[in-house]
Amino acid sequence: MPDPTIVAGIDPVPGVAKPDAILVADGVKRRFGGLTAVDVAHFEVQRNTITALIGPNGAGKSTFFNLLTGFDQAQEGTGTFDGQPLRGMPPAKVARAGMVRTFQLTKALEGMSVMENMRLGAQDQPGENFFTAFVPPLWRAREREITEQAHELLHRFKLYEKRDDSAGSLSGGQRKLLEMARALMSKPTMVMLDEPMAGVNPALTESLLDHIIELKEEGMTVLFVEHDMHMVRRISDWVAVMAQGKLIAEGPAGSVMQNEAVQDAYLGAHHDTDLGEDL
Amino acid sequence: MDLLIDALGESFAPATAAFAIAAIGLNFHFGLTGLLNMGQAGFMLLGMYGYAISIRNGLPIWAAILIAMGTAIVFGAILGWPTLKLKGDYLSIVTIAAAEIVRYAGRSQTFVNLTGASVGIRGNEYKGPFEDLSPFPDERITVLWWTYHGSASNSWWLRLVAWTFVGLMLLVFWRLSRSPWGRVLKGIREDEDAVRSLGKNVYWYKMQALIIGGVIGALGGVIWSLGNSVQPDSMGRATTFWIWTLLLLGGAATVFGPVVGSIVFWTALSLVKGLAKLFIPESIMPSTVIEPFALMLVGVTLMLLVIFRPQGLLGNKKELAFHA
Ligand SMILES: Nc1ncnc2c1ncn2[C@@H]1O[C@H](COP(=O)(O)OP(=O)(O)OP(=O)(O)O)[C@@H](O)[C@H]1O
Ligand SMILES: [Mg+2]
Numbered sequence: 001m002p003d004p005t006i007v008a009g010i011d012p013v014p015g016v017a018k019p020d021a022i023l024v025a026d027g028v029k030r031r032f033g034g035l036t037a038v039d040v041a042h043f044e045v046q047r048n049t050i051t052a053l054i055g056p057n058g059a060g061k062s063t064f065f066n067l068l069t070g071f072d073q074a075q076e077g078t079g080t081f082d083g084q085p086l087r088g089m090p091p092a093k094v095a096r097a098g099m100v101r102t103f104q105l106t107k108a109l110e111g112m113s114v115m116e117n118m119r120l121g122a123q124d125q126p127g128e129n130f131f132t133a134f135v136p137p138l139w140r141a142r143e144r145e146i147t148e149q150a151h152e153l154l155h156r157f158k159l160y161e162k163r164d165d166s167a168g169s170l171s172g173g174q175r176k177l178l179e180m181a182r183a184l185m186s187k188p189t190m191v192m193l194d195e196p197m198a199g200v201n202p203a204l205t206e207s208l209l210d211h212i213i214e215l216k217e218e219g220m221t222v223l224f225v226e227h228d229m230h231m232v233r234r235i236s237d238w239v240a241v242m243a244q245g246k247l248i249a250e251g252p253a254g255s256v257m258q259n260e261a262v263q264d265a266y267l268g269a270h271h272d273t274d275l276g277e278d279l
Numbered sequence: 280m281d282l283l284i285d286a287l288g289e290s291f292a293p294a295t296a297a298f299a300i301a302a303i304g305l306n307f308h309f310g311l312t313g314l315l316n317m318g319q320a321g322f323m324l325l326g327m328y329g330y331a332i333s334i335r336n337g338l339p340i341w342a343a344i345l346i347a348m349g350t351a352i353v354f355g356a357i358l359g360w361p362t363l364k365l366k367g368d369y370l371s372i373v374t375i376a377a378a379e380i381v382r383y384a385g386r387s388q389t390f391v392n393l394t395g396a397s398v399g400i401r402g403n404e405y406k407g408p409f410e411d412l413s414p415f416p417d418e419r420i421t422v423l424w425w426t427y428h429g430s431a432s433n434s435w436w437l438r439l440v441a442w443t444f445v446g447l448m449l450l451v452f453w454r455l456s457r458s459p460w461g462r463v464l465k466g467i468r469e470d471e472d473a474v475r476s477l478g479k480n481v482y483w484y485k486m487q488a489l490i491i492g493g494v495i496g497a498l499g500g501v502i503w504s505l506g507n508s509v510q511p512d513s514m515g516r517a518t519t520f521w522i523w524t525l526l527l528l529g530g531a532a533t534v535f536g537p538v539v540g541s542i543v544f545w546t547a548l549s550l551v552k553g554l555a556k557l558f559i560p561e562s563i564m565p566s567t568v569i570e571p572f573a574l575m576l577v578g579v580t581l582m583l584l585v586i587f588r589p590q591g592l593l594g595n596k597k598e599l600a601f602h603a
Pocket of ligand 1: 037057058061062064
C-alpha cells in the first residue's frame, strides 16, 4: 500500500528536493544525433520509497535508467547515488555500490540453469577470483549461503520448481520474475525495475506487487517504470512523469494524473491509454 | 589392417595431444566465454618460439615453459586491451590479423638469428634437454601394434608427457568451468550486459579468459614443437581452422569435447587418406591430391556437423550450439 506519510510535505512539482534523497540526478542530457532522448533538469528519489517513473512510449524512461546505472553516458549532467558521484562510474561498479537494475527486454542467461542465474547475482563470492576458484574449500561455504538465499528467493517468486531447468525454457513472464529475483541476490539498497510487470500473468502480478512492497519493508528503495496505471496506483508512494525526455510532473499517485501537463502528454500521444478508473 | 593400425596410432600421437590442448584453450575462449579467437595458432607459435629459443640459449626446461606461457600472457593482454571493451567481432578480426603478424614476423629476415626466419628452428637445437629426461631406452620400442622410438622426437616419452599435459589441462578446465569464476564467464557468453548489471567487471573477466586460453594454446605449441620443428608456416590460418573444427566436432563448452574432437579428427583424417590411397587408382587421384581431398572431406563433414549436430559429439544443445 502506498504510504502517504513518507512523502507528506513534499511539494508535487517536478524536480522538487526530497528530505532524504538516495538518488539525485542533475542537468542530465542525452542526445542521439538530433534527438534529445533525456533532458532532466533535476530529479531526486526519496530513500525507502516506491517511486514510479511513468510516461508515454519513447519518453526516455529506459534511457534515463541506462544513464543512472552506468549503461549509457550522458553528454551533460551529474548524479549521485547514496552520496557517491555516478559520473563515469561503470555499470558493474554502480551495481556493487548497491543500485541494481533489471531490463525492459529481459536478460535471462538462457544457456544457464535458473539456479546458476541466481547464484551469479550474489556478491562477495571469493570463488569468482581466478586463483581462488582452484581451491573449492575457499568458496564452498559462501556457495552454500548463496544457494540457500537463492532457494528462498525462488520460493518467493514461485520459481523453485524450475530451479534446475534452463532459463531458456522459462516463459516471458517467468524470465521477468527470474531477472528480478536474480537482482535481489546482491542484497541491494536500491532496485531499478524497467517494466517488471510486462508480460507477467495477472495472477502473478498480484504477488509481484506484494514482493515490491516487501522490498520497501526490508528497507530498500524502488524506482520502477510501468505503463499500467492500476499497478502504479497500488504500490507507489510517489510518481514521476516523463514526456519527450523531460520530467514534467511529480507527486503522489492519487493526484499526479490530474496534472494538466500529464494529461496533455498522455492524451496527446496516446488517446487509448488507460489512466486509471478514478481519473 | 596396417591402415587401421596407422589410423589408431594417430589417435594418441603427440600432434593429436597438442591440438587437443590448443582446443582446450579455445574452449576457454569460445566454449565458456563466447570469445571468437581466430588466432589460436598465433598463441601456439609464440609458445613454440618461446620454448625453443629459451632452450637454445641455455635456459632450463621449466624456465623455457614459463617463458612460453609469458609470451602468451603478453600477447593476450595486447590483443585484449583494445578489443574486449568493444562488442562483437573486433576480437576475431584482430586475432586473425595478429596471428598472421606473428607468423610473418617469425618468417622475416629481421629476426633470423632468433627465429631462423622461414626455415625455422631445427628440432635438434632445442629437443635435447627434453629427450634427455626420458626414462625410456634410447631405441625403438614396440607396444602392441605400434613401434616408436623410446626417447627421440616422435617418441613414447613425448606421448607420455603430451597426454599427461592433456590430462592436466582437462583438470584445469574441469575445475575452473565448474567454479564461480567459470559461472561468470558463462554468464558473459550469454549476455554481457546482464552480467554487468550484477556487478561483475566483464572486461577483466574476458581478459582473464583470453589469457588463460592463450597460455594453454602456447603449451599446446610447445608439445607440438617437441614432435616436429619450429616452422612458422605450420601455424598459419589453417591451423586455427583445424582447432576450431575439432572443438566444434567434439562439443564446445564440454570438458572432453576438445580431446574427443582431436582424436576423432586426426584418426578420421588418417583413415580417409589411407583409404583413398588404397582404393583410388593413381591415374584418377595422384598422391599429391590426396591430402587436399581428405581435407575437403573434413570440410564437408564440418558443414554437415554444423547443420545436423550443432552442439558437437558431446555437447548439450541447450547450453551451447554453434549458431552460424
Ligand atoms: N541507442 C539509441 N539510439 C538512438 N535513439 C535511441 C536509442 N535509445 C533510445 N533512443 C530513442 O530515445 C527515445 C527514448 O527512448 P526510451 O527507450 O528511453 O523510451 P521509453 O520511455 O523507455 O519508452 P517505452 O515506454 O516504449 O519503453 C526514443 O525516441 C528512442 O527512439
Ligand atoms: Mg522503456
